[in-house]
Amino acid sequence: MTTETESLQPQIGTNERPALDQEKSMIEIDDLSFSYDHGKTDTLKNITLKIPGNQVTAFIGPSGCGKSTLLRCLNRMNDLVETSKITNGSISILGEDIYGPRVDAIQLRKHVGMVFQKYNPFPKSIYDNVSYGLRIGGEKNKKRLDEAVERSLRSAALWDEVKDRLQSSALGLSGGQQQRLCIARTIAVQPKIILMDEPCSALDPIATAKVEELITELADEFTIVIVTHSMSQASRVSDNTAFYYLGELIEFDRTQNLFSNPSKKQTEDYITGRFG
Amino acid sequence: MKALAIALTLGTALAVTANAQNKIAIKGSDTLGAKMVPQLAEAYKASGNDVAFDIAAEGSSQAFTALEAGTADIGMSSRSVKDEEKNKFTAAGKELVEHVAGVDMIAVIINEGNAVADLSTKQIEGIFTGDISDWSEVGGKPGKIAVYTRNTASGTYKTFQELAMNKRDYGSETQKMAGNEQIASEVAQNANGIGYVGLAYTEKDGIKSVKVEGVEASPSHKEEYALSRKLYYYTIGEPTGEAKKFLDWATSAPLAMKVIDKVGFIPAK
Amino acid sequence: MSKKATNKKSRGSFDGRGSGNFRILGLQLQDIIKAFFGGNAAIAVVVIALICFFLAREAYQFFPDYRAELEVYRKSGQEFVGFIDDEASKHQEIKSLAFQAYGYEIYHRTKQHEQILEVYNELRNRSKTAAKGVLELRQRAFDKGDSIAAELDPKIKEAAEAEYKAHNTRAEKVISEYLAEFTRDDLSTASLSTIPKEDFELVKKSVSESMTSKNKEDAEFILETKMLRDAASEAAAKALEPFYAGVMEISAARNELDKMIKELRPHALKTKQFAVAYESAEARKEALAEGSENATSEERRARLEIESKRVLTTPPNYEERNQILYDSIEAHSAAADSMLTQTRSGVAKLDASMLKSQDAIDRVAIIQKKSKKLSDEINKTENALRVWNHKEPYSGWKTFFGFFFGQKWVTNSTWQDFYGLAPLFSGSLIIAVIAIVISVPFSIGAAIYVNQIATQFEKTAIKPILEFIGAIPSIVLGLFGILVLGDFLQKVSAIEWLANLLPGFPIESRLNMLNAGLLLAFMAVPTIFTLAEDALNNVPRAHSEASLALGATKMQTVLKVVFPAAISGILAAVLLGFGRVIGETMVVLLVAGNRISVPDFTAGLGVITQPAHTMTGIIAQEMGEVGEGTLHWRALFMVGLILFLISLSLNWAAQSVIRKFSRHH
């Protein structure tokens, strides 16, 4: 597999950006294999991937191919599955091996935020939702919390809609608003990376458009990895796209290239809708 | 005890097979009629006496009405006859004869570690009604008295009220226990405890019975002990025939004494 | 197999004919199914309604009946005597305290000797327990030597005596070994361990001497101590003569009043008996009249009518009988006044400066306070007596109030039964609160642990164990409470630093509310645990995932997200646990101590170590003895109805809590 991804690279190259392999990478996945059952079977197989910083990277692939699994490896959410295990390889973020002894999963997650498929605000007020991450981090100063809440809500393009009802329950918002609130909640702790797992799949088209717009805006500030089952969404929001199939990384390239000129048969079949 | 058991089972067997010719009617008190007299009757039959018993126990007063009406050969009473009852017999030219059936004795018990040895009836009344609440009031080591009594369903609850408490109500601080056994074990456990139990329970570890008005609660003092009452048989005139035979046996035979002892009373002899 | 087949077949035919045609008794199949399941729910509702109705039917007559009975209590003059009784009992408190002060002082002055005797007593009892086996053997040998067989055969006697000697030597050894180990600190009461060392050694010696001497006499030292004690006590009594004179004067102050009570009490009781007889006569007459109306034969009717005429129907002449009470008001004033003056003069003689015991001095202070209040009490009684009127009807309010807030639950009384709920309700409530306060942290902690933190293995191990608690019969727990927990608590509570630290310690009675509360806490665990765990389980995983993804620790997630999200369910669990606990009967009946009085709240938190009776306990204890339809019977049903309503409202509260919060979600 490794050879396959490596062999891809010479073909990459666009006018707007430097070659993908020349970018400074934020996340480096090296020959990673991952198992949900103590190593009996590998759900992810020998994945090697360098995700550049401050860009949007999309993971696509048929359902069950391991996109979410890989995403959850990046903030070690898979640690919660007792039987899970990294069977091979490593992941580094900014050069630090995140499964290494020096890294604490709790600390890591403060730097690698996550937005889920189904919007899941806490049954608390809007304000409490956004300030949650800071509060558990020990922040008590009311003024700083207020500022952070406002800043995050503004960044999530939600401020104008909710500024008058910060103390009312988050569950009273519309679905799209709730998902943007979840994004605001995530960026409130100022992570470096935001992982998004099909963040629009539960939203209507208008709400989806708003979130997509938000994602592109946020890319200035954050490194974003987004799992999506919608190829059009991937092409709209992402700079780079990785295509997975049956736990393997098939192809990783600039999004434009990948969609206009896939180098693998499986990729082509998938994006032309022949399966998946 | 074993002999008694055999006698009792034998008795039941005999009662079924024997075609009894003679019948003794015994009526009155349910204190006697509940256990003691029926068991005496069984044991009596088991010792080879061909008699049938008709036992009815509705209360001591029944003893006298039944005797007067001639429906009973022997009356049972947990109290001695009242004057007005006696008068009726006298008026009819009959003489009522009293036979002591046994003694019912209530011992007042305290914790073994308690130095108090003697209480007057007045003091007992005070303690159980709640007027006296500290051992120092009756010459004991200071400490709040914890009073354990039977519960209201018990006959002893009432009897004790009559014998020891001047019919006054129990104090609200008293604790109502399920039975003799429980009273004994709580008193054994509580250095400031006091309670009352049937004589059979005074042997338990950790408790001792106090003297009442200077009299020890023991079978040998049944006459003077304040908290005891005699249980009686009554007959019209000196008994004769089967009734006499049974009464003689029930008031003196060793087996009868054993039965009386077993059901928790003190044999008269 | 075949059943399946027929099922299929019938469905087939059902399909074939079309749903509209398949009818039984004119009902469609769906209707029948619906009716069946709907019916089950309806049955539950009906049963609850029936229970309610049944309880209410037995209980509703309670208030009118109770009121009628209290009216008789008034009419017969018992209420009047009751006032004087209450007044007398106020004096009794003073008298009681005076005797106590004296007793405490005497004890204090003879303490040095008493202490030795107490230590002696304790050591004797303890060595008896320590050497129980040998002593029994020794007793057996003694009995053998004392038997008739031994009288007849000197060989047996000799053997028995040798045996006795052997056991005695062993007993001596066991006891002396036991005593050698025993130090003053091992004594049960801390105050006893201040006994001088040489005395302690002498006591030890006396114990082993007396226990191994054949006639079991007390040793020289003990006899001597007893003599010293008696002498000291005599000397103390002599020194305290003036004080004692005061005590006696206080005691005698009530003589006149007592005489009055002694006269009036039986009189009022007699009036009451008349009233009761008259009341039953009314009923009898009615029954006879009814009987004669329904009589089948002319002869029988005539007989019933004659009998009915014979029944006494004149009510007691209350006016006349109560005249003696009205006439005694002046005499009462005199008696009360003399009680007051004598008490005061007696109290004046209680010179605290003569006393050395702090307890005695404290009591004298209380006596002085109480004797000042005595005149108020007397005035109150005077007024009550003056305005008392036997004809005044007893108000329904007072009856109602008397039941719910009455401090007295007295039954089977020769004087008057009172049904006051306060002691029972407070007992039930305090025990339930103890149980919940103890149980909630444990069960909710366990629920959180099992649901959020435990590994799969721990889950499968802990859950069934906790749920098994619910299967333990409560009688078993009750016995455990009496035999094990009670003793344990009592022992622990006697540890000196604990006794100083915690209110209510050391525990006097091993049967008490704390003991019952602990057991009930244990019993409430499965209910609260299971329901709370369910509530936690119902919190969507998405919430905790979101929290964890924000860098929260497991603990932060549980406390800040999962727990608050489940709070409604947990609150409901606690409420239902409370219902479980307040309705529990067997354990409280066996373990709570069954004292029917409102707990003494002046003890502060220590109140929990007092014994109490409960609403469930009283029903279980007294229902067996009461006659159907009597007032006592109705009172117990009333208590049952209240219990039922409490459970019902707890359930309702639990449900509305859940509803309210789930709307929020």
Ligand SMILES: Nc1ncnc2c1ncn2[C@@H]1O[C@H](COP(=O)(O)OP(=O)(O)O)[C@@H](O)[C@H]1O
């Ligand atoms: N917690 C888990 N435990 C065991 N297997 C899992 C778990 N989560 C996902 N899987 C399995 O891993 C594979 C990849 O799943 P996932 O990463 O969710 O795919 P995708 O997100 O690409 O649809 C699937 O076969 C799925 O069944």
Ligand SMILES: [Mg+2]
């Ligand atoms: Mg997925």
